[in-house]
Amino acid sequence: MGRDEEAMELLISIAGIMDAVREAVSLLEAGQRDQGLDRLSRAINGVQAQIRTWEGSRDAPLPPRELLEELHSVLEELTAARAVLEAEPTAT
């Protein structure tokens, strides 16, 4: 796959992750905790999949180290958000 295709793949994946996060927020704010957590987990899985994809890749659309650092930061934030929600069952 060429670099442009790789870039497009990454964009589409990020769009999918953003959609999952968006849905998670909507559901959580609507009090649908289980479904919200499920969407959040989907987003987390999406980020993890991206990390696996770009680890060791030479055709990453951005400098691989920066890209992976960013993805790890996103993963950390989303995982922490989920942990807070799971620790506070009545929060939503």
Next chain:
Amino acid sequence: MGISKAELEQLSTEELLERLRRAEAEGDEAAGAIREELVRRHIGLVRSIAAEFSFTGEPFEDLVQAGYLGLLGAVANFDLARGTKFSTYATHLIKGEIRHYVRDKHGTVHVPLAVRALAGKVTEAQDRLFQRLGRPPTLEEIARELGVKPEAVREALKAREAMIYVSLDAERRAHDPNPDFNLEGLLAAEEGDLPLEVRLRIARAVERLSELQRRVIEGLFYQGKSQAEVGKEVGLSQRQVSRLKERILAEIRKELFGNGMSSKGEPDVEE
């Protein structure tokens, strides 16, 4: 509909808003008096929110003036049918106006260096304690961990929220003037809906994802050129290039995910 001041004072905020909308629709001049009563009733809210921004060093009355604009906006635009409490909506708009005012004054929210440093330590302590306790730490626990007073931690948390908000808001406005993921809404969600920590974490994740998207798109579409430069070459404004780029991306998403997958609608293109 002639109505006295005393009668207005007896009505609930929701009743006042209902009457205001009716008076506006009928061109009734009682609308002015109802508006005044709503503002009078919520001016304390403006002042208390303005006080939260005292750390910016701006004169208190200037902060109140900015917040007052937010309150007027809330009175003018509140939609009773949405089921949100007026005070929640007004708080959101008042905070928004004050933040915009402060940002316009400084280019960013001015946070004293010491508070900024403490905000960083609070974040680290929160993460550390979360790991140790297996739950979000309380304000008092963070204060004990850092050896400072709880008030200092509270101040640092407020400063941190303001810094993050301004950073997100500036980023969002710069790259997406008409966003479908409402970060303001996310950060100002009704109290009790989502814990602040969750909203901040998600907002930071979204911010990073947006930045990644921006960088990849720039590399893909513009090869180092700005949207304005690309626009000049093809005879479009920067805004039109931005919209066009969004449309292309929406089409790619639709192509790959189908109609049902994404909640994002296709943006209009100004052409």
